[in-house]
Amino acid sequence: MAHVRTYNPRVRVGNWEEDVTLEEETLQNFILQKGRGELTVQKEGALKQNILKPVNLSVSPDGFLHFGDTVMLMNSGGGEHEQRGSCVLSIIADSSNIASQSDTNSGPHLLGPLHVGGAHNMTPCVRNAFIITSVDGTSDGEVLRYDQSFALRTTAGFAGELFLTSDHRTFLKCAKKSRLQELSLVEEFDFLCWWKVIYFDPQERLENEGYPVEVNSTVLISHCKTNQCLAALGNHILWTPFGKEYELTAHTFLDSHKAERDNNHWLFFMAQPANQNQSLMQLQQHSDIIDEQRENQEDMQVKECT
Numbered sequence: 387m388a389h390v391r392t393y394n395p396r397v398r399v400g401n402w403e404e405d406v407t408l409e410e411e412t413l414q415n416f417i418l419q420k421g422r423g424e425l426t427v428q429k430e431g432a433l434k435q436n437i438l439k440p441v442n443l444s445v446s447p448d449g450f451l452h453f454g455d456t457v458m459l460m461n462s463g464g465g466e467h468e469q470r471g472s473c474v475l476s477i478i479a480d481s482s483n484i485a486s487q488s489d490t491n492s493g494p495h496l497l498g499p500l501h502v503g504g505a506h507n508m509t510p511c512v513r514n515a516f517i518i519t520s521v522d523g524t525s526d527g528e529v530l531r532y533d534q535s536f537a538l539r540t541t542a543g544f545a546g547e548l549f550l551t552s553d554h555r556t557f558l559k560c561a562k563k564s565r566l567q568e569l570s571l572v573e574e575f576d577f578l579c580w581w582k583v584i585y586f587d588p589q590e591r592l593e594n595e596g597y598p599v600e601v602n603s604t605v606l607i608s609h610c611k612t613n614q615c616l617a618a619l620g621n622h623i624l625w626t627p628f629g630k631e632y633e634l635t636a637h638t639f640l641d642s643h644k645a646e647r648d649n650n651h652w653l654f655f656m657a658q659p660a661n662q663n664q665s666l667m668q669l670q671q672h673s674d675i676i677d678e679q680r681e682n683q684e685d686m687q688v689k690e691c692t
Contacts, residue, residue, distance in 0.1 A: 440511055500571040520537075551569075581609055619633045
């Protein structure tokens with residue numbers, strides 16, 4: 387069979403005029419999207435440039451948490467039931483979650499709903515900074531007390547001022563890996579965004595109810611509707627645009643003494659202590675050691691299987 391030569395639009399054979407018009411429209415759409423910053427490569431660059439911008443955490447003059455403070459929420463890890471390094475509550479987003487300039491008059495920002503994860507990067511930035519927000523009319527600057535309801539909100543600007551929320555798990559709505567109660571960041575504020583801080587020691591919990599929450603102290607964070615505590619899962623790893631991270635969920639893990647396990651232990655980190663940077667570096671080193679041990683165990687298991 388003889389070779390059939392193909393033609394391009396410049397030969398002007400067949401529907402050449404339609405092909406030329408289609409190429410012109412494609413080029414015009416490309417130039418228009420580029421001017422509005424809607425190209426995928428532009429969105430990915432804007433995501434990493436904005437979400438990793440440094441954020442200054444609030445300073446506590448009295449050593450207590452206050453409404454309106456900018457904090458990092460950290461789980462220091464544990465090794466009793468799983469080798470888990472330290473992690474911080476962080477936003478998980480990609481280029482598809484950025485609002486285009488044609489949809490809003492403001493600058494680029496994230497749109498909900500978004501997932502969250504436990505990131506190992508301890509540097510305060512837009513991705514892991516949250517603001518303690520009042521839900522009962524308490525003014526900014528007032529101290530946050532144990533068992534007092536509050537909300538966790540992302541910072542203004544690129545983070546979009548989204549609220550951490552959760553609800554009872556269903557067959558269609560649950561955590562991706564563990565299938566437990568899901569966490570997410572949403573734009574609309576309602577009762578599902580209410581949380582409260584619970585004192586760490588169960589035997590002293592009633593005595594401390596109503597007392598101010600100290601900075602950088604181990605606490606539990608309970609969801610007001612479901613009564614499930616915020617938890618980090620070291621056995622469930624998420625692959626995100628920022629690397630491997632722990633899955634976070636709302637689920638209370640109890641030990642044999644009916645006390646919450648280290649999965650539910652969290653710290654509100656602020657810029658109050660003079661040695662905060664040193665403590666963060668120590669936690670980062672501890673997390674790196676735990677991750678290295680996990681990887682070595684996985685390699686040994688793979689070798690044993692082969």
